[in-house]
Amino acid sequence: MYELRWNLGILITACLNIIQIHTVPYAPDLAGRYCNQIAGPVCCNGRQDSCSFPILGNGTLCYCDAFCETHNDDDCCPDFNFACGDGEAPPEPFIEPSCAYKGGFIKASDTVWDNCNSCTCTFLHNRTELLCHQPHICLMEKRIIETVNLQGFSWTAANYSFFWKKTLEEGIKYKLGTLQPERFVMRMNPVRRIYDPNNLPSEFDAESAWPGDVSGIVEQGWCGSSWAVSTAAVASDRYGIISKGRQRVSLSPQNLLSCNNRGQQSCDGGHLDRAWMYFRKQGIVEESCFPYSGKIEFCNKHHLDTCPMRHLKKTNKYKVGPAYRLGNETDIMYEIMKSGPVQATMKVYHDFYSYQRGVYEHTDLSILDRTGYHSVRIVGWGEDRGRKYWKVANSWGTEWGENGFFRIVKGKNECDIESFVLAVWPELEEY
Ligand SMILES: *[C@@H]1O[C@H](CO)[C@@H](O)[C@H](O)[C@H]1NC(C)=O
Ligand SMILES: *[C@@H]1O[C@H](CO)[C@@H](O)[C@H](O)[C@H]1NC(C)=O
Ligand SMILES: *[C@@H]1O[C@H](CO)[C@@H](O)[C@H](O)[C@H]1NC(C)=O
Ligand SMILES: *[C@@H]1O[C@H](CO)[C@@H](O)[C@H](O)[C@H]1NC(C)=O
Numbered sequence: 001m002y003e004l005r006w007n008l009g010i011l012i013t014a015c016l017n018i019i020q021i022h023t024v025p026y027a028p029d030l031a032g033r034y035c036n037q038i039a040g041p042v043c044c045n046g047r048q049d050s051c052s053f054p055i056l057g058n059g060t061l062c063y064c065d066a067f068c069e070t071h072n073d074d075d076c077c078p079d080f081n082f083a084c085g086d087g088e089a090p091p092e093p094f095i096e097p098s099c100a101y102k103g104g105f106i107k108a109s110d111t112v113w114d115n116c117n118s119c120t121c122t123f124l125h126n127r128t129e130l131l132c133h134q135p136h137i138c139l140m141e142k143r144i145i146e147t148v149n150l151q152g153f154s155w156t157a158a159n160y161s162f163f164w165k166k167t168l169e170e171g172i173k174y175k176l177g178t179l180q181p182e183r184f185v186m187r188m189n190p191v192r193r194i195y196d197p198n199n200l201p202s203e204f205d206a207e208s209a210w211p212g213d214v215s216g217i218v219e220q221g222w223c224g225s226s227w228a229v230s231t232a233a234v235a236s237d238r239y240g241i242i243s244k245g246r247q248r249v250s251l252s253p254q255n256l257l258s259c260n261n262r263g264q265q266s267c268d269g270g271h272l273d274r275a276w277m278y279f280r281k282q283g284i285v286e287e288s289c290f291p292y293s294g295k296i297e298f299c300n301k302h303h304l305d306t307c308p309m310r311h312l313k314k315t316n317k318y319k320v321g322p323a324y325r326l327g328n329e330t331d332i333m334y335e336i337m338k339s340g341p342v343q344a345t346m347k348v349y350h351d352f353y354s355y356q357r358g359v360y361e362h363t364d365l366s367i368l369d370r371t372g373y374h375s376v377r378i379v380g381w382g383e384d385r386g387r388k389y390w391k392v393a394n395s396w397g398t399e400w401g402e403n404g405f406f407r408i409v410k411g412k413n414e415c416d417i418e419s420f421v422l423a424v425w426p427e428l429e430e431y
Contacts, residue, residue: 034077043084155358177224190327213240217404219397221294227270259299283317
């Protein structure tokens with residue numbers, strides 16, 4: 001038991017009431033000992049109703065008295081002829097190793113799931129034990145989904161099947177992936193822009209302002225790559241928008257994930273300032289040349305150097321200028337309107353994974369106070385029943401949220417989304 005614990009590297013607790021080898025009810029051939037008991041055969045003369053044994057496991061009895069043979073419905077035990085006559089020995093009972101589970105049985109080596117928690121019926125030498133993982137908090141928690149939907153929040157929650165069986169810890173580790181900005185980065189001075197903050201529209205959507213220039217929704221998979229995905233998408237959008245559609249590109253997040261290694265952790269998360277620095281110094285190639293796999297892949301520099309040049313004459317790498325920070329709500333709005341989507345880092349609470357539609361505002365429904373940082377792309381804003389929101393592109397595929405987007409309360413730094421907003425200017429080659 002202990003050896004197994006450490007071998008599996010996970011804390012396994014054996015559930016109580018472990019059944020050792022369990023003998024399955026003798027359904028097909030009804031093999032087993034009835035009249036032929038361990039201590040010797042039990043055979044009775046005439047009719048003796050008490051001379052019987054339970055069979056089939058459902059309250060039925062079989063008989064070992066002489067009467068069982070003589071009346072119409074033969075209710076003799078299967079080994080009656082062997083024990084009480086001169087018949088052949090019946091086959092040994094079929095024993096299938098299994099474990100007791102919730103009033104039933106599961107076969108040896110089988111695993112049963114209850115959302116993100118599982119139990120496996122495991123062989124240990126010559127017996128079976130039901131080994132269950134220590135209960136985890138699941139990514140999709142019934143209580144959160146139901147409470148959000150019953151209590152009338154400004155958003156609704158869904159039970160996503162693609163998050164089913166996953167733990168909250170897996171969600172934090174593999175659906176987010178932005179390392180908290182370091183202190184010196186947080187002190188980056190925001191840029192100043194001259195505009196009239198009272199003169200900004202109440203609604204704006206980059207997708208309608210620049211049709212065809214704004215990137216689609218990515219599915220980052222089970223890889224903490226939001227740092228790379230949002231960086232590549234914001235840069236792609238800005239290449240298209242600022243070149244007025246002449247340099248529409250889809251840039252490769254995998255290029256960052258695989259090649260921006262210094263101080264970065266690939267699918268375990270990355271820092272945005274380092275991603276932008278790599279982008280600025282090394283440049284990245286188009287998605288088609290290094291497609292997203294959401295896995296840690298070798299950075300083949302030779303392959304990248306031979307990527308086709310589509311828009312660029314001198315090089316096949318797309319570069320950007322230094323990333324700059326936007327200081328407040330109206331600065332962010334003005335920036336999006338002038339130059340396209342921006343990158344934001346948000347704190348993700350447990351309930352966010354279940355977001356389906358509406359204007360999100362975090363709740364305190366999680367049992368655990370576990371959060372993580374995630375970077376996303378703000379593409380616009382608007383107002384819904386007096387509630388101001390940002391329209392944001394997530395990277396969990398189009399099945400999640402509002403076709404892959406979500407709306408979140410604007411102007412209140414909800415989930416810290418307005419704290420660390422970055423933008424860059426693409427390095428366009430002159431035509
Ligand atoms: C027990 O199972 C047998 C075979 O499946 C069936 O014929 C019989 O009616 C059952 N008896 C009871 C009491 O349910
Ligand atoms: C299992 O093994 C132990 C020791 O090896 C033995 O004493 C025991 O009888 C075995 N049990 C079964 C059900 O075979
Ligand atoms: C969510 O979906 C799973 C799997 O489809 C289902 O078993 C579960 O009962 C659902 N939970 C809620 C709260 O709807
Ligand atoms: C944001 O900062 C600018 C100056 O950079 C200022 O003009 C504007 O009023 C501020 N907006 C808000 C919402 O505080």
